[in-house]
Amino acid sequence: MSGFIFNEKPIQIESGDGPYLYDDGGNEFLDMGASYACVPLGHGHDAVDAAVRDQLDDLTYVQASYPVESRTAIYELLAETAPEGIDKTWLCNSGTEANEAALKFARSATGDSKIVATMQGFHGRTMGALATTWKDKYKKPYEPLIGDVEFVPYNDPDALADAVDDDTAAVIVEPIQGEGGINPAEKGFLEAAREETEANDAALIFDEVQTGMGRTGTLWAAEQSGVVPDILTSAKGLGNGFPIGATLCRDWIAENYGSHASTFSGGPVISAAAEATVSTIVDEDVPEHAAEVGSYLREEIEAELGDTVRDVRGEGLMIGVEVKRGSNRLLKQLALNHGILALPAGRSVLRLLPPLTIEREHADQVVDALVEELGDGS
Numbered sequence: 225m226s227g228f229i230f231n232e233k234p235i236q237i238e239s240g241d242g243p244y245l246y247d248d249g250g251n252e253f254l255d256m257g258a259s260y261a262c263v264p265l266g267h268g269h270d271a272v273d274a275a276v277r278d279q280l281d282d283l284t285y286v287q288a289s290y291p292v293e294s295r296t297a298i299y300e301l302l303a304e305t306a307p308e309g310i311d312k313t314w315l316c317n318s319g320t321e322a323n324e325a326a327l328k329f330a331r332s333a334t335g336d337s338k339i340v341a342t343m344q345g346f347h348g349r350t351m352g353a354l355a356t357t358w359k360d361k362y363k364k365p366y367e368p369l370i371g372d373v374e375f376v377p378y379n380d381p382d383a384l385a386d387a388v389d390d391d392t393a394a395v396i397v398e399p400i401q402g403e404g405g406i407n408p409a410e411k412g413f414l415e416a417a418r419e420e421t422e423a424n425d426a427a428l429i430f431d432e433v434q435t436g437m438g439r440t441g442t443l444w445a446a447e448q449s450g451v452v453p454d455i456l457t458s459a460k461g462l463g464n465g466f467p468i469g470a471t472l473c474r475d476w477i478a479e480n481y482g483s484h485a486s487t488f489s490g491g492p493v494i495s496a497a498a499e500a501t502v503s504t505i506v507d508e509d510v511p512e513h514a515a516e517v518g519s520y521l522r523e524e525i526e527a528e529l530g531d532t533v534r535d536v537r538g539e540g541l542m543i544g545v546e547v548k549r550g551s552n553r554l555l556k557q558l559a560l561n562h563g564i565l566a567l568p569a570g571r572s573v574l575r576l577l578p579p580l581t582i583e584r585e586h587a588d589q590v591v592d593a594l595v596e597e598l599g600d601g602s
Contacts, residue, residue, distance in 0.1 A: 235559070240267025243579045243586055245565065253559070254586060256578045257567040260402075261542070264437050264461040265504060266579035272464045275500035279493045287487060288315070294495040301502050302472060305443055307452040312478035314471045315490030319433035319459030320348025322469035323396070325484055326455045327352045329473060330394035330427040332482035340387045340395045342378040344404030347396060347431055356396050358404070378407060381416035388420040394455075395421050396429040399445035405570045406537055406544025414451040421454070427477060428453040433469070434542070437461030438505050438580050441515030441540030448539070466497035505580075514540040514580040521576070521587040528595050534572075543576040544569055547598065554597060562593035 236248040243266050245253045258264070265272060279294055286292060295315070303311040314329075316322055331337055341347070341356035348354060354362060355369035363369060376383040378401060388395060395417050401407040421428040430453040435445035439461060442448055446456065454477055459469035468490075473481075488494075505511065518540040525536050525545060534546040547554060551568045558564040569575040578586070 242266040242268070243582045251563065253563045253565050254578075254589060255565050256576050256586075256590060257565050258577050258579050259465070260567065261434050261437075261439055261460045261577040263465045264439065264510065264580045265464045265501060266581045267465070269464055269501075269504070271504050272466075272497050272500045275496040276466070276493055279496035283492050285488075285491050285493070288485075288489040292492045292495070294492045294499060295490040298490070298495045298499040298502070301499055301506075302458075302470060305502065305506060306456060306472050307444060307446050309452055309474055310454075310456055310472045312473050312475060314473075314481070314484070315495070316469040316471070316486050317467050317488055317494075318348075318469045319431075319457065320350045320353045320469075321486070322433065322457035322459050322471045323347045323353040323356070323429075323431055324350050325471040326396070326429045326431075326457050326473075327356065327394065328484050329455060329471065329477050329481045330429065332484075333477045333480035334393045334426060336391050336393040336426065337372045338389070338392045339373045340384065340392055341373060341375050342397055342401075343375050344378055344401055344407065345375075345396070345398055345431075346401070346403035347398075348433075378404070379410045379413045381413050384413070384416055385420055388424050388426060390424055392421070392424050392426040394427040394429050396431060398431045398435065399449065400435050400440060400539060400542055402434040402542070402575070403569060405546070405573045406542060406575060408537065408539060409449070411449050411451075414449045418451045418453075427455055429455040429457065431457050433457055433459040434577075437502070438511035438514050439540055439542045439577070440511075440538075441518060442511050443506065445539070462501060463494060463497040464501040466494050468494045468498050470498075510580050511540070517541060517582060517584060517587060518543060520584055521590065524587060524591045525594060528591055529598060532598050538576075541576070541578055541580055541582070545574040545576070545594070547572055547574060557597045558593055561597070562589075564590060564593055 238248045239246045245255045302313045347356045376387045436458040455473045567575040
């Protein structure tokens with residue numbers, strides 16, 4: 225079989241419908257990973273698919289200097305739904321591109337170069353975003369990366385205060401660390417980040433590539449902290465499976481962004497998918513549903529497994545279950561024995577990022593499977 229980069233799983237996916245995926249043998253799998261949170265509305269969502277087909281009938285592509293209706297619509301919708309004061313948007317094709325732009329915008333707008341990031345953080349795989357990503361396994365083969373990046377412990381306001389100074393262009397932080405193990409930020413840590421960046425004329429960047437689009441129970445995780453950043457990045461769930469990223473920012477950032485650009489920024493078809501995705505999430509109160517089902521799922525896991533697992537954490541339908549052994553074996557057992565697809569977050573954390581449209585019956589299916597696989601403490 226030809227291939228290049230990815231280590232392919234032994235399941236050939238042929239189709240999807242709502243929270244389910246189907247392989248080439250017709251076997252059904254409950255998708256509790258949603259390809260790293262990329263399909264918040266589930267597979268084959270009618271509104272998103274219809275918007276894409278309609279746009280394809282009219283115009284496939286024109287570069288971003290020409291206004292088109294679908295791109296204008298997603299610009300306006302993101303401005304309406306973003307935290308107050310953030311109303312400018314630059315569109316791209318992925319989360320790492322959104323974070324790359326955020327870092328460049330911060331350096332250009334402030335005239336400074338230092339970036340403060342967090343240990344265990346993950347911000348992408350391009351050279352700039354990778355420099356702010358913590359784990360060496362992602363970085364070592366590509367070094368040297370961009371310089372002037374300092375890491376501080378996550379949820380350590382004192383260390384953050386020591387790191388941010390007059391030379392700082394930005395602090396970049398995930399409101400909940402995804403790849404790092406589903407670690408929620410404490411409110412005091414985000415408040416300290418806001419205070420220190422304001423005091424030093426630096427930009428505060430919230431990486432909401434994974435936490436955005438209702439994943440944590442509100443459209444943006446920032447809403448739960450009451451802290452408004454200067455730049456907010458989005459991607460994974462933004463197009464319900466179509467590749468799009470966005471860098472949202474305040475006016476003072478947008479006015480001094482430099483000359484950053486991208487050929488495929490906000491193509492008409494991708495913009496149509498994003499507009500349909502975001503409008504559906506908002507109009508159908510999907511974040512509220514995610515909060516309710518997510519709370520139920522966490523509570524049931526805790527009630528049924530108790531001390532069998534080390535911890536259950538997260539918000540909404542961004543859930544980490546820290547187990548007492550490696551998570552890879554558990555992932556295989558869930559797939560082969562129960563038809564449930566999930567994700568790792570480090571070596572010992574099972575990551576659950578399902579479509580936000582799952583119901584309690586799907587949560588019960590996951591809990592029953594975990595009890596069967598972990599209930600004896602194995």
